[in-house]
Amino acid sequence: MKYFLRSVLVVLVLAVASATAFAQAGRPDRLSQLENAKIAYITDKIALTQDQAQKFWPVYNDFSDKRRELNRRLRQLRITAPDALTDQQIKDNLTQAMDLREQEVKLEKDYFTKFQKLLSIRQVGKLYMAERDFTREVIKRVADRRGARTLSPASRSDE
Template sequence: MKIKNVLPIFLFLITLPFYAQNEKMDEKREKIKAYKVFFLTTELELTSTESEKFWPIYNAYDDKQFELRHQKMKSYTKKINDESFKSMSEKDAATLLSQMESTDEELYLLRKKYMTNLKKILPAKKIIILRKSEDDFNRKLLHQYRDKAGKN
């Protein structure tokens, strides 16, 4: 299974236990974000000029992606996890599916714009390293989450 297919599931699984505790969720998200910044900074070996231009673009993208995934997807997840979806009319299901597709499209367009902006400031090789590093980071985070869950 490809990482890009696993990533949305991973992000959902990471954030699921935190929904009930908004303050704790924000605190944990900030810790993860700080760890991610450290990890990516180390992996990318950005020059000071690249770093100055990269982080505002990356942070804006990351925040918008988080917002899309967790605000919109959260409402879809509630509807799907709720047993009432089994009795949902075909019309309501089609509407929900359309909303989900629309969110997927927004995420795609956001990623496309992000890549276009990155190409203006980073060489292609560093963008590839960034993609790999993000996958590596997510994999490490997933392993930490599994290890922690296994101990409880």
């Protein structure tokens, strides 16, 4: 019963935070609302104790910031169309992209070790699963919302 109530609470927090974040598109606080929903979701999925949470979240946030920065740099390399570059520039961009992916793997290995010092291995495994599940859920909600927007009033009445 306790697990059921906690699950219901997390689902409600996630639903409210996601709905609020998407309803307020363009507002600077929507990302913080999404992050709060992610924290609640992960905390529940990996069953963090209060003591674990106090130690875990600063480490996880540092990991997320570093991973986000690597991904931002990787996206910047992909922006340039190859036809607008010389062969050497293409080679340099591809080499930099591979270096960034290697850095990301090293970062994940380093934090895998750090996470094991704070959590059980079962919780670490659930962490990676919870991250994927949360991302899928957010993408699904965004896609569902965009799909609802593209339907015209006439096509909605046909459904």
